[in-house]
Amino acid sequence: MDDFWVFGYGSLMWNPGFPFEKQINARIHGFRRALCVRSWVHRGTQQQPGLVMGLDRGGSCQGVAFKVAPEHWPQTLHYLRERELVTHVYLEKYLRLHLADGQTVTGLTYVIDRQHEQYAGAVTVEEAVSVVRSAVGQSGANAAYVQGTVEHLRSMGIRDLWLEKVVKGIERETLGGADRPSGAR
Template sequence: MSADTIEHNRNRFDFSGVDSIWLFGYGSLIYKVDFPFLEKRPATIHGWQRRFWQASHDHRGTPEAPGRVVTLIAEPGATCMGMAYRVSPKVFEHLDVREKNGYLRFTTTMTFDNGSHAEGLVYIATESNDAFLGHAPDADIARQIKFAAGPSGPNAEYLLRLAESLRALGDDCPHTFAIESHLRSVTESDT
């Protein structure tokens, strides 16, 4: 599948008669909220884990030197904490462009802090997209992130802001924090 998923996402869901829908963010959507929302709440989804397995050719890297950003990988028993936003369907006109590099919208069940549940949408970059990189050792991912930059800024900024946001949510994401630790080690050894 092509990495450009704009049209595919626009044809995936019919929002006729829908006033608002929940959106689950687990990466930059936690801290870079450049869209209007009606409500915002911490939430968790089950059966998924956050991984830096997706290339960023358009935001945090270039086609010649892609960065790495997060996607979700199915994992029974896993949980992924993030932020849920209740939004107007019109928001997806912007978000489908922002998340175009291999991400597709899927339906998910979110659990809020008070134990209540809601159905919503989440962007996931699956293995079938051209920008999927897959697993690599944490230290290798950190090195790739250290040297990548794109129109949205340095890839390291993405990683550091995500780690900071996850800590603020009270989330323990060993994968993200291990890569952050490697990034800091690589940066210190270069000085």
């Protein structure tokens, strides 16, 4: 394999953490971005899990493809496995990436393991807000992760209406709504 590509759909889009030669918008088919992973390390703890992105089956997902130089591939792969496979909630997959320039390439990405105990499945906006607004892990506040992802998606011209509703809910709760009785909202 001469070309090495990585597909980012969550924090990898705005915080890849590895050197790359090229960055380009890309889409994959058969998987969608979802806040479906209970985070026990980076954005929560086992006692108070957060929620982070996973690629769940169905639909399609716009994200970013990174081309990695062959000489950087071994350390990039090591770095990604250390970062993404901490609790083995993701499966390492090579999928077809449809690049914004019309090319189709094969790239490495991480897909949710639906059999893993950290798989949260489909959560409602309200459930996501409740979890995300108070969870904190080794990489920081869960709310900052979700807000950062939405901001980056917007900067790329990508709208994720469900995630945007979660961010609005977090902002509403942060602005004092959390102290009022639930019927007063």
